[in-house]
Amino acid sequence: MSAKPQEIPEGVIERLPLYLGVLIQLRHDGQSTVSSARLGELTDVNPAQIRRDLTHFGSFGKRGVGYDVPTLVERIQHILGADHIHRLALVGAGNLGAAIANYDGLRQHGFHITAVFDKDPRRVGEKAADTIVHHIDELARVISEQGIKIGIIAVPPEAAQEVADMLTAAGVRIILNYTPMLVRVPPDVTLHNTDPVHELLHTLYYLSRTEDASASR
Amino acid sequence: MSAKPQEIPEGVIERLPLYLGVLIQLRHDGQSTVSSARLGELTDVNPAQIRRDLTHFGSFGKRGVGYDVPTLVERIQHILGADHIHRLALVGAGNLGAAIANYDGLRQHGFHITAVFDKDPRRVGEKAADTIVHHIDELARVISEQGIKIGIIAVPPEAAQEVADMLTAAGVRIILNYTPMLVRVPPDVTLHNTDPVHELLHTLYYLSRTEDASASR
DNA sequence: TAGATTGTTAATCGATTAACAATC
DNA sequence: TAGATTGTTAATCGATTAACAATC
Numbered sequence: 001m002s003a004k005p006q007e008i009p010e011g012v013i014e015r016l017p018l019y020l021g022v023l024i025q026l027r028h029d030g031q032s033t034v035s036s037a038r039l040g041e042l043t044d045v046n047p048a049q050i051r052r053d054l055t056h057f058g059s060f061g062k063r064g065v066g067y068d069v070p071t072l073v074e075r076i077q078h079i080l081g082a083d084h085i086h087r088l089a090l091v092g093a094g095n096l097g098a099a100i101a102n103y104d105g106l107r108q109h110g111f112h113i114t115a116v117f118d119k120d121p122r123r124v125g126e127k128a129a130d131t132i133v134h135h136i137d138e139l140a141r142v143i144s145e146q147g148i149k150i151g152i153i154a155v156p157p158e159a160a161q162e163v164a165d166m167l168t169a170a171g172v173r174i175i176l177n178y179t180p181m182l183v184r185v186p187p188d189v190t191l192h193n194t195d196p197v198h199e200l201l202h203t204l205y206y207l208s209r210t211e212d213a214s215a216s217r
Numbered sequence: 218m219s220a221k222p223q224e225i226p227e228g229v230i231e232r233l234p235l236y237l238g239v240l241i242q243l244r245h246d247g248q249s250t251v252s253s254a255r256l257g258e259l260t261d262v263n264p265a266q267i268r269r270d271l272t273h274f275g276s277f278g279k280r281g282v283g284y285d286v287p288t289l290v291e292r293i294q295h296i297l298g299a300d301h302i303h304r305l306a307l308v309g310a311g312n313l314g315a316a317i318a319n320y321d322g323l324r325q326h327g328f329h330i331t332a333v334f335d336k337d338p339r340r341v342g343e344k345a346a347d348t349i350v351h352h353i354d355e356l357a358r359v360i361s362e363q364g365i366k367i368g369i370i371a372v373p374p375e376a377a378q379e380v381a382d383m384l385t386a387a388g389v390r391i392i393l394n395y396t397p398m399l400v401r402v403p404p405d406v407t408l409h410n411t412d413p414v415h416e417l418l419h420t421l422y423y424l425s426r427t428e429d430a431s432a433s434r
Numbered sequence: 435t436a437g438a439t440t441g442t443t444a445a446t447c448g449a450t451t452a453a454c455a456a457t458c
Numbered sequence: 459t460a461g462a463t464t465g466t467t468a469a470t471c472g473a474t475t476a477a478c479a480a481t482c
Binding site: 013014016017018020021022025079080081082086094095096098099100102103105106108109111149150152157173174176180182190192194195196197198199200201202203204205206207208 | 230231233234235237238239242296297298299303311312313315316317319320322323325326328366367369374390391393397399407409411412413414415416417418419420421422423424425
């Protein structure tokens with residue numbers, strides 16, 4: 001009630017995972033320290049911006065030296081809440097679901113898929129990630145038993161809204177939607193859409209521009 | 218040389234696909250006109266912002282009435298360069314590749330996957346999207362023959378950079394990278410990374426905040 | 435100490451929004 | 459005409475960047 005909520009700009013939070021990715025790479029390469037200048041090169045972010053972003057959370061560097069890589073990794077992980085394990089629910093065990101389940105980048109960041117659901121009885125009982133595929137009717141029970149707060153939707157588009165509703169009702173707070181459907185969720189649930197079409201349309205603009213330029217006599 | 222390049226803010230270009238998605242939905246529902254106010258509700262964007270965004274490209278509305286839905290759809294598609302067909306190359310025919318190939322949201326926006334490649338000889342010759350899987354050694358030939366400018370990387374992470382290099386060398390200008398690897402491309406190639414970890418880490422911050430709040434005594 | 439690089443302030447820049455005259 | 463809603467200006471807001479004193 002006395003500590004103010006410290007309104008952090010959205011842009012800062014978006015850049016932290018970017019810094020983190022590069023820092024983990026640096027740590028892996030055995031770099032012990034890194035300057036904001038070097039980090040700026042690697043992330044295409046202005047060094048002053050990096051320093052300013054970090055000061056929102058404290059002072060992590062040493063003047064004249066730079067930032068200690070392992071320490072900064074831990075600090076950012078802590079800020080993001082990525083310093084402990086999170087259980088995920090994956091709904092849909094088709095091609096897309098299988099790709100996500102096999103992807104171990106998630107595990108490296110502490111995201112463990114501990115529940116997988118599918119509607120198709122033939123897929124129920126199969127292995128996926130490190131668990132067994134449940135029928136979707138079990139969703140509410142399994143998710144609340146495990147206290148899962150993060151869900152991934154990888155079902156056919158027409159089922160997306162229904163699945164989102166089920167996840168929400170079961171207590172999920174973050175939803176990653178891999179279908180192109182716009183789904184509605186209550187205000188206290190954070191939704192992220194991952195639609196290749198969106199990205200393509202966006203970049204397409206720049207392609208059209210340069211092609212027009214070279215095509216125009 | 219005389220018409221100035223009309224520097225359009227990045228944010229504007231990012232929002233256009235969002236507007237387009239909703240407008241296509243509205244058109245499908247038979248809505249003939251829409252106001253910026255209504256569009257604002259549906260997209261969570263300030264109506265003034267929508268109007269201002271559109272004026273970068275002309276005046277498409279009618280005062281007192283709103284915007285004609287089919288017309289605005291066509292205008293935005295034209296601005297983005299999505300008013301004609303684009304051929305795509307997909308590299309990687311595993312689970313993820315198959316999911317992308319089967320996804321018909323791409324086709325609806327004029328993105329046709331006309332070339333698929335894989336390293337595994339057992340997959341070569343299989344059907345994928347509307348075409349046959351080629352061996353990756355054929356990549357340069359097929360892409361340049363078809364004049365493909367957009368490529369999707371859906372291979373194991375360790376091969377990402379190599380594939381990016383091959384695509385770039387073959388003349389591809391836009392790359393969608395579905396691996397978690399940070400790949401390097403020349404400045405005239407636009408790269409988009411789609412990494413679930415990034416999104417999750419980002420949203421996680423907000424989850425941690427609210428949980429801390431309720432957990433702190 | 436001299437050199438380097440942070441943390442932080444102040445200046446710049448650009449994007450968002452409110453307001454309203456134009457006009458359908 | 460009265461009501462609605464755009465296009466556009468001007469005001470606000472916030473984010474980025476340059477600059478530099480603090481300090482390792």
